[in-house]
Amino acid sequence: MVSHYEKVGGAPTVRDVVDRFYMLVLDEPDLKPYFDGIDMPRLKRHMVMLLCSVLGGPEVYEGHDLADAHRGMGVTGEHYEKVGGLLVGVLRDEYGADEEVVQHVVTVLGQVRGSIVEQSAEAAE
Numbered sequence: 488m489v490s491h492y493e494k495v496g497g498a499p500t501v502r503d504v505v506d507r508f509y510m511l512v513l514d515e516p517d518l519k520p521y522f523d524g525i526d527m528p529r530l531k532r533h534m535v536m537l538l539c540s541v542l543g544g545p546e547v548y549e550g551h552d553l554a555d556a557h558r559g560m561g562v563t564g565e566h567y568e569k570v571g572g573l574l575v576g577v578l579r580d581e582y583g584a585d586e587e588v589v590q591h592v593v594t595v596l597g598q599v600r601g602s603i604v605e606q607s608a609e610a611a612e
């Protein structure tokens with residue numbers, strides 16, 4: 488069976504997707520401040536490993552636990568949706584990932600949301 492990872496073109500494609508994704512994220516004035524002073528090459532490296540493993544590639548994610556990595560940032564639900572939308576948009580619209588791959592990524596984004604978002608309508612209750 489061909490994995491999602493193989494379907495999209497493996498690590499070289501994932502690296503390009505992640506580069507493009509952060510380019511778009513940093514182009515958004517409301518998202519950019521979160522990344523001030525952040526070691527972007529390291530962040531990209533970790534995101535590449537994570538996305539590769541999510542897609543079924545052999546890479547092992549060696550970054551921090553997502554909740555630890557985002558703790559204290561006050562990421563809002565709105566910003567989370569926006570960042571997730573940029574990632575999905577790059578995969579689907581710029582790299583032609585098929586709908587099965589896109590849906591898998593959307594599912595995982597739904598699963599990790601609770602670890603990353605700190606300011607949501609739910610959290611304010």
Ligand code: HEM
Binds near residue numbers: 525534552553566571
């Ligand atoms: C959409 C789902 C997201 C995923 C899968 C994700 C994934 C990651 C990963 C893998 C890291 C690296 C952790 C490490 O280096 O140990 C990271 C760090 C980071 N993320 Fe996210 N992230 C997401 C959403 C967001 C959002 C919405 C924001 C802010 C708007 C954000 C801001 C950051 C920042 C600033 C860092 C750097 C933390 C540091 O190096 O201290 N992330 N994220």
